[in-house]
Amino acid sequence: MDSVHDAGAAAALGDLSRFRQEFYGCLTARADALFELADAALCAGGPVASLVELSLEPEHRRGHGSLYDSLNRGGVDIGRFRNVVARQAIPRDDDGRITLAIDVSNWLRPDADTSPGRLFCHTYARARGQVQMIPGWPYSFVAALEPGRTSWTAMLDVLRVRPGDDGTALAAAQLRTVIDALIAAGHWQAGDPGIRIVGDAGYDGPRLAFLLADLPVQILVRMRSDRVLAFPAPPPRPGARGRAARHGTRFAFADPATWPAPAHTTATDTARYGTATARSWDRLHPKLTRTGAWTGHDGPLPIMEGTVIRLHVERLPGTTTPKPLWLWHSAAAATPEQVDRLWQAFLRRFDLEHTFRFLKQTLGWTRPRVRAPEAADRRTWLLLAACTQLRLARRLAQDQPRPWERRAPAPARLSPARVRRGFRRVCRTTVSPANAPKSSRPGPGRPAGSRNSSPAPLHNPGKTKKTDTKS
Template identity: 65%
Template sequence: MSLLRHDVRREPLAELSRFRGEFYSCLTARSDALFELTDAVLCGDGPVRSLAELSLVGEHRRGHGGLYAALAQGRVDADRMRQALASVPLPRAADGRLVLAVDVTCWLRPDAHTSPERILCHTYGRGKDQHIPVPGWPYSIVCALEPGRSSWTAPLDALRLVPGDDTATVTARQLRDLIERLIASGQWQARDPDVLVIADAGYDAPRLAHLLRDLPVQVLARMRSDRVLRRPAPSRQPHTKGRPPRHGGEFVFGQPDTWGTPDTETVTGTRLYGTAVARSWDRLHPRLTHRSSWAAVDGTLPVVEGTVIRLDIERLPSGATPKPVWLWWSGTGADAADSDRLWQAYLRRFDIEHTFRLLKQTLGWTCPKIRAPEAADRWTWLVLAAYTQLRLARPLAADRRRPWERPALADRLTPARVRRDFRHIRPQATCPARAPKPPRPGPGRPLGRKNARPAPRHDVHTPRKRQPTKRRTKKSATPRPRRTDEEPR
């Protein structure tokens, strides 16, 4: 039995050791301090609250001064780090498809007046129907999703948005580079199904599909309930004069009399949501205009057709009144099986929220008060490398539960529970960091002398100045349908 258990653990342990060695190779300056800082994040007791406390963890053999110096002066090869994340085993859907979720999460820094490149980030949940802009550093993160109910994802890329970036263009470039890395590393073969990219309503799904049209990618995103799409242009009648129409009749999400007969309709029973009814309409596209993200396009704007899916559920786990969900898929000709597969895949997109919560609340991604955005990028890569090691150590971890917690099966351990046992897994894996040398403290600033070079202060970037508008005291019960592709700012 012990030999069998040893053989089962050999392959995951080898994969974990390989990634740790590759991760160490990505650290091109202050590599030992940065590597041990990552181990301190993984082996610490409880959530990470501050960087100074990480220097007290036994796996971190250096002082707190070297810890801060490593973040400030160290270097991480981001391109090699991205390639290392794309080379590890990735979860796949039931049909062998890679499912990627992209979303923006913010590192809020409202009081960091000396930190440059801060952007006003929209925050949610700080009050009833309140979306308060708070200065911070927004990061676009792409994760591979697992098929079943799980809080695990596989982070593959992180990119900080700088002032002046267009979210759709930057996200498309980020996804393009990621897909090319996955193809180069053998994660996608020529006969594999297309990669499914899932996004929320904040993304312009037709524009993403248009920018990624030359790659094996399908885009699935939620649309606002006030959108208006168009049907295909009707066939041109003989002897008709004038320019042929480019758009057909309107499909208004809020007006059922414009929907017509759906192409597919399925009824599925679920445990959490009760009865789920999914209806789909084929070949619908938005009417594009030379505004917003399409303003730079010269000539005739394209017609980006897709499939619209409306999902109605019976109940929500929170007890709130459920609202219909509108989805847009970049493919056409969807049958009933495709419709069910797509809306169920979209529900798995919310697993990325579990990853964001773990990165912030357990691994302490947003806890350090880092001044320079370059140091924030280094810390972000360290946290993503730590999460990837937890995912690779998942088959090796034992359930070290608290006395008041319920036992969990070995394949149902959460990332936080795997982290409790990582201290016992680490001695079996590769540890390329070298022992620290005897320190020699510097002279420091003479006692009583003030800092003669104060840090410069930076303003918060605002995308554009908007004209003052009259504030509405009451939300309209019948919002005006949006008949163009322009998203609200």
């Protein structure tokens, strides 16, 4: 057993060292400073509260000026780094299927009037039911989900949402890039189960299925409780004239009178939610119109049929009367076993929230007050590389619990924060391709008493896409 453990640890150490070398090769400018900045964030003793304090860590052998210069003027080969991340081990479900989750997390910059590319980000206030729109940079993340309850996700890609971008079209392009990289890396081959994509109600599931129809994917998204779908159109009656109907009877989520008998009904006992009852209906599709994203569509509008699942639980933490959850799956005719797998796979999407919390509260993702969005992009990609290193070091890190914490039963049960505590010891046993710093002296800076003769321009947040106006 010890020899098997040693062999597994040696393999994990080799994978981590190989990834560190390949990650360093993806840094095209200020590579040494960027690489050591990522190591400093991983090896810091506590949560990252300030970016400049990372220059005091032993892993960052350069000054604080080099730290900021690497973010502002450094370079990362994004396309090459995507392929490096895709070649790492990818978690799968019990049936061997890859499940990808896509979601947006915001880097809020409400007072950065000189920062371009900001949008009004949808955020929640402290009080329940209160929503605020705060300027910032929204980032779209794609991660592979692990089975079971866990705080680990395999971060695969990140993309900043720019003014004028269409959310669903941008998500489709990002998912296509990730899936192509996974297929090129050999993670999916012909005959394997289709890759499942899980998204929240902010994504148009039928349109995602239409845009990714040529890829081996299945779409699973949540729908708002006020949606109205339609069943397939009935066959035309003999001798009927005129154009055949394209839609059948309506199915309104908010009107139980429009619900026929479900195709399947399942009940599952859960420890957290009580009895979870799922009902499913087959071959439901939305009625598309030539407005919004479908404006200018060539040819007839498609009929995107799928399975609708209504999930209702006995109890939900934080609420007295839990509301039902509506899901739409791009594959029709789901079996009762598949229905249970689908709603459980959607609940795994919330593991991505743990990753966002870890990025912001522990690694200090949004702490730096950088002006340029390109610097924020480099910072984000560095932390994506940091999360990948933590995932590769899960079998190598030793548990270092606080006096008030329980010791983890196994190394595989360590959370990302617990693995980060022991990463400094692991880092010393791996390869560090960064070169030693060279001696230098700081520049003179701006002369004392002088004023800034070229102030930065101001930028208003929000959509900047121009619309045609009639005179």
